Amino acid sequence: MNIILFGAPGSGKGTQADLIVESHGLKHVSTGDILRKAVRDGSDLGNQVESTLAAGELVSDSVMMDLIRRVISDISVEQGWLLDGFPRTEDQSKGLLTLLDELGETVDAAIDIFVDNDEIVRRLSGRLTCDECGRVGVAENNANNTCRNCKGSMRVRRDDKPETVLKRQKIFRARTRPAKDVLAQEYDVHRIDGVGTPTEVAQRIQSVLEQINQA
Numbered sequence: 087m088n089i090i091l092f093g094a095p096g097s098g099k100g101t102q103a104d105l106i107v108e109s110h111g112l113k114h115v116s117t118g119d120i121l122r123k124a125v126r127d128g129s130d131l132g133n134q135v136e137s138t139l140a141a142g143e144l145v146s147d148s149v150m151m152d153l154i155r156r157v158i159s160d161i162s163v164e165q166g167w168l169l170d171g172f173p174r175t176e177d178q179s180k181g182l183l184t185l186l187d188e189l190g191e192t193v194d195a196a197i198d199i200f201v202d203n204d205e206i207v208r209r210l211s212g213r214l215t216c217d218e219c220g221r222v223g224v225a226e227n228n229a230n231n232t233c234r235n236c237k238g239s240m241r242v243r244r245d246d247k248p249e250t251v252l253k254r255q256k257i258f259r260a261r262t263r264p265a266k267d268v269l270a271q272e273y274d275v276h277r278i279d280g281v282g283t284p285t286e287v288a289q290r291i292q293s294v295l296e297q298i299n300q301a
């Protein structure tokens with residue numbers, strides 16, 4: 087089975103990716119892991135990735151495509167894969183569809199874990215960090231904002247303020263929407279409600295996968 091998993095930061099995508107990969111025995115293809123591995127192996131492509139990342143830039147679609155091609159081509163059809171963090175752009179989606187045609191493979195399920203902006207902001211902006219020892223806690227549990235560890239004062243880091251979280255979220259959605267649109271021309275993209283415990287969300291995904299397998 088081949089699965090593509092979409093989800094914004096804060097959606098719980100990473101947790102669900104681990105659960106699906108484990109229960110279905112799939113190969114986890116995470117762009118973060120692929121980029122780190124490419125840098126480590128010191129190939130020409132890896133060196134290119136390293137200098138791009140060092141400059142604080144995004145790895146180009148064509149480099150990303152080359153890396154994905156290598157990884158997916160090495161995974162047996164019997165095992166299958168779960169793509170996590172790819173495709174993120176329109177061109178990456180088009181490249182992926184072309185690659186799958188070449189390999190004679192298809193996508194069995196495209197899953198989009200959806201959590202609305204309010205909930206994402208609640209999840210990501212509630213974090214408090216201790217000025218003194220760096221301990222991270224949740225605002226609701228620390229009404230007086232005193233660190234349990236060192237009695238220092240806990241506060242919300244600039245990056246985790248609601249307006250910053252919301253801005254990052256909007257940029258992410260605007261960038262990734264075209265990737266889903268292209269894919270949706272060939273495959274159903276199943277939107278899953280990402281609010282609930284990890285187990286509840288996993289059950290929703292599992293029931294979609296079962297429906298697909300029965301179809």
Ligand SMILES: [Zn+2]
Nearest residue numbers: 216219233236
């Ligand atoms: Zn502290």
